[in-house]
Amino acid sequence: MKVSRRDLPYVVSQGLSGGTTVSATMIAAHRAGIPVFVTGGIGGVHRDGQNSLDISADLTELGRTPIAVVSAGVKSILDIGRTLEYLETQGVCVATYGPSKEFPAFFSPSSGFTSPYQVCNPDKAAELIESALSLGVQSGVLIAVPIPEEHAAAGQQIEEAIQTALEETSAKSIRGRDVTPYILQRVNELTKGKSLHANVALVVNNAEVGSHICCALTARSNKSKSKSHSQTSHSHIVVIGGINVDFIAKGKSKSLEFGRTNPGSVCQSYGGVGRNISDCLSRLGRQPLFISATGRDSHSEAVFNHCRHMNTSGVTRLEGASTATYCAVITESGELSLGLGDMDIHQQITPQYVSRFKEQLLSSTLVCLDGNIPVSTIRYVCSMAKEHNINVWYEPTDSEKACKPFLSDAWKSLAYTSPNLAELCTMNKTLGLQTPEVLPSSLEQLLSLAVALSRPLLEHIHCLVVTLGADGVLVCGEHQAGSVRLQPRKDKKKRKLCAVHYPALKVAARETMNVSGAGDSLTGALMAGMVQGQDTDTCVRMGLLAARLSLASPHPIAHVLTAHSVDPHRVPHNSWPPPRFLWID
Template sequence: MQRSLIVFRKFVCYHCQPRRQFQFESNATPLCVHKNVKKALNENRPVLALESTIITHGMPYPENLKCGIDIFATGGVGGVHRKGEDTMDVSADLRQLGQTPVTVVSAGVKSILDIPRTLEYLETEGVTVATFGPTTDFPAFFTKTSGCQSPTNVKSVEEAVNLVQTHKNLKMESGVLIAVPIPDEEASVGEKINKAVEKAIMECRQHNIEGNAVTPFILDQVNKLTEGASLAANIVLIQNNVNIGAQIAKGLKNKPSAKRNQQTSNHTKAKRPVVIGGCNVDIVSKCTHEIMNGGPSNPAVVTQSFGGVGRNITETLWRLQSNPLMITAVGKDSYGEMMTKHLENMTKSICSTLQNHRTGVYNAIFNKHGEVHVAVEDSAVHRKIDKDFLQNYENDIKSAGMVCVDANIAESGIEYVSSICKRHAVPLLFEPTGELIAAKGYKAAQKHFNSITYITPNISELNQIYFAETGKDAPSHEGIEGLIKMCHTLLDSVLCILVTMGGNGVLCAQNKNGNKLFHHYTLNKQPKWAWLDQPTGNVSGAGDGFAAGFMHGLLRGCTTDQSVRIGLTVAQRNLRSESAVAEAVTPNDVEISKTCWDVKELTF
């Protein structure tokens, strides 16, 4: 494992000189991450953090430099202090564990604390507690048993990895505490240390020592009373925690399902797709009665979720386990904080927070039949994703297995991405996003002729693109024949056009070595899947789901025909979800889709 240090919770000098102070300017970052840690994280290698109070308070210099060796863990977590029922003195560790999905490996809780009440508090906060070993005896730092029991135990590193992974899969918002008893060779001094602890507590009260000065004082006194035996046991204890914590970290990284967004197919190691586009907070109002205009408040069901074309495509690819990278931007506001955290929990993302800008918001009102009555959006922040912004990520773009760009971003950004993709022969899918911006985005991309490999317009977007390209009115009134006419013209500069037609399916138009082929995938004869009988929930993510499913198929080596079918299945999944992207989307949709959905070959 890479030698590394991440500074966590407390600020610690990397060289660990005693009493060195840090001076921070008002605009300085509050978190310092060592370059080795950044490198390990970028390479998806296991990293274990040391809670730095061990260095600053728990041990004297220079012994505090030796405890973690190369990989770090913690000694004992904080807890409810004795007489905490009167003083309300409860360590912030417990509350933080209750709201942070992190795994902490420690030697349980120090005996100077109220261990029964600490365990009760952890239970209240929903923290998973397990003893590492053959029994459920909960350790008390210097001693193997405290007289209390953990709810469960894990007998090996493998069992610990399975416990933590299950916790992650359930998307719990609380943490996991793995309580590791002190090694047998130091357990024999436990009774001596405990007596010293009780004496140190009495001295602490006699000297009226309170607050955060208590723990350093007691540990220092215990070290003196035990003539260094407690310090020696402390070091062994920390090293043991580090060893076990490192094995768990390594096991999680090696476990096939350790992180869905870092998985690849068992049979294909596809390159990572890159999605460049917008992310919104969607506020959707579904009216329950006929809409009355002009002033009265219409009764509705109002929901808030995450959306945006680029984000929807990214989430769908993530659920299909395509390991996407998203490049986007948000404003410095509460919505931006929500979106950043959401993306971090979902997939690898480059989400820049821009000062003096608002995070994208989409607000739609649906009538009682599920049709959009009116929609508005605040998406100015997306236009900040321009050439200058994207030049920082050229390596990510040119090394991608496929790139998707949506028309929400700046035209200079679209032109720049298309130039990189063309220069490095990276397939580019252009998502027109909306009829008001589809043509501008298309023209920006086509400044580098034949740079668009795939395009996924709906009928309205196709009309606008056709008019911008030819100056002629769209013949869409002629039905599918009119769509074929428009696609026939556009195929001179685009390899494949996928026109989404709502309930009428998809028209796939391809230029194969000068031969222009047209296929209509209909929804008339649907597969016998029970979920297809569910009512429509949200129409906003269906087209994005089709684009993502199509991309996923191509990235996994499927044919264009198979990829269209996969896209149709994913679109139908999203259509029946209350959110833009259905949680029911899984890689299994790939296998069940390859031979489903009717298709007809058409001629021009």
């Protein structure tokens, strides 16, 4: 069967065989991760298409699938002018390959129409394709290659045969998918095989041009990867933590009543504190190694498919185990009402498993641990950090798990931690220090308490990032030039301590989609700023912008998150609430 996009479901469901059109080949190539493919010619708008609406699915596929197609233009039996207009409407970038912008007409290097653009060699074509793919515009590129001159001489005879064949299709009422095969066969008969020879010649030529373009594209990709590696090798990050499938249920009424069905919406996303932070860092161009564990089940298949942009080579998949799942019920205003989690798989992130990545840990500039991993693993990494002077960031995840490093002296090897106020209380309580039974409600009292609880931890931990929800974030640590020094000192001289409070960026309650990833987004973006060498003010504001994007997204880490979207310099200076400086005695 001739198989286009519309035919794929039927052919697959019936177990049939088929020959794929350009549109179906684009789908297959894209699913397989192949960025370029070569064909003879693509389909287009048929002659009299303005009345028949006979338009090839190849054109719409080029408008929605990011694949580069190398062809001899469109078949000359089609309406080339209207085809080019339709490609423009679909947002397809069209370029002629060679010294001219003349758009080829399959059997002829000239059609009387010009391409919008022209690429003169494989490197320029590869540069165009690379740009199109990197922009993420989700449309294709058409590289039109003229037929070699030595085979173009028969073009006029072939064109006359095409006109004869077209008249015959009209007279015989041949329509739809039968038109092209009939015309090609009839033209071959009328030209005594010259059209077939020309067809073979242009396909061979297209394949040669396409292979040169692919070699150039691969060379550019390898060069880009090498450059990226050299830029990031000094700032390598390892994240060790949980990965789960999240189900977020949001109520549509002001209050939720337990014991009955409440109106609301439910969506599935992918979370886990470690995964979220790694996701955030990856979207900001840092590409950390993520170490975790999942089951070998349908949930893990979905997770790995969703996390293709991340380095998940450190995630083990275990037979007979269940991938972690989490269900959050949140109110209409976005506050967490109830959370349920099946997190047993996280206990498989053992010291023995993590030790497989010792080389990456030792070469890293920052290791992030989330509170889901076992206490033994936290101690293992902290002992390595103490011995090899590795900077470790501990993200507590919740009040119950905040105590884990503080059950021993492991916490003294931490460089950073990012608790909320309740988690900070747990840390102090675990160390035997006095904490209040009830947290204060006013901002002044919250800041005063956060400073007091941070003080004993700063005896060993370099910097605390205390998240205060809607009240923003308090950064505590060593004073430097009116702010907090984020980069640790190599020496252990006595430090003068301070704190800086940054108010949160406001998000309307109706715009709040998901509260589960805001803190992780803040932490990940702040880390990204740190390893880029940004100043403290820029790092924190990157985090606040990432948190705001997360709150307005159904996903813990917003899919629109990019380095551009968290650039504080794009936000007018007067839009930022002024930070407040505090000394710590």
